[in-house]
Amino acid sequence: TDQMQAVAEVYESDIGRVRPGQSVSLISENGGFAGSLHGQVIRITPQVRQRQVLSTDPTGDADARVVEVRLALDPQDAAKVRQLAGLKVIARFQP
Known part of the structure; x- marks a missing residue:
């Protein structure tokens, strides 16, 4: 597939606010x-499960459940970053 x-990783306490089809924006x-x-x-x-990707924030909870x-x-956005697989991003879910 060509889809990027x-x-x-969403905290278990926040997952109730996330749904399939929901819009999201990502920043590096x-x-x-x-x-x-x-x-x-x-x-x-x-x-x-336990968090796999650790935050760059030293106060972040490494044992968080996600x-x-x-x-x-x-x-159009995938085309901008096609050569950048593996980047860490921050996701902001739209209400």
């Missing part, structure tokens, strides 16, 4: 790209 995806955590990318939630994994959420990037 991102994976977000470390300046890997300028501006923001847009997409939508395509899958919420039905399993709570749910993996898969996001599909809009095609």
